[in-house]
Amino acid sequence: MSFQVYALDETQFKKYFTMSEAELAENNARLEVVQEHPRTPCRVSLDDAQIGETVALMNYTHQTGASPYKSSHAISVRKDVKAVQLPPGTIPHVLYSRLMSVRGFDQNHMMIAADVVDGEELQNTIETFFADTEVDYIHLHNAKPGCFAAKVTRA
Secondary structure, three states: OOEEEEOOOHHHOHHHHHOOHHHHHHOOEEEEEOOOOOOOEEOOOOEEOOOOOEEEEEEEEEEOOOOOOOEEEEEEEEOOOOOOOOOOOOOOHHHHOOEEEEEEEOOOOOEEEEEEEEHHHHHHHHHHHHHOOOOOEEEEEEOOOOOEEEEEEEO
């Protein structure tokens, strides 16, 4: 079974890089310079930011569906990057190399499956979740900090 991992669209994040510190604070965001690698996964490039790069750290509503699981969390986005478009069935290294929380949702945005797996097990876990026809889409999160990482659908 094929699946598609999606990066976030960069256009919704460009504004953060032109905001003043006061505007960033009003938007629960901040700009940071990356000090460690790998440590700061970008949700647009689906790659780790490099030391010295500027990233915007902000709260992002990743689960917008009308359900008890509506949710937001912190994410990082690198400055001046375009959204990566991965071929179906591809898991980027930024996900493959981390402990991941995998959450399967139905069409009503209710969580009906969940697991925590080593990134090397992601493909197996995604395919297992999608074997259940009730799973409409999957959200991946970095398991330790809990940050949203990417959305996955059937390809």
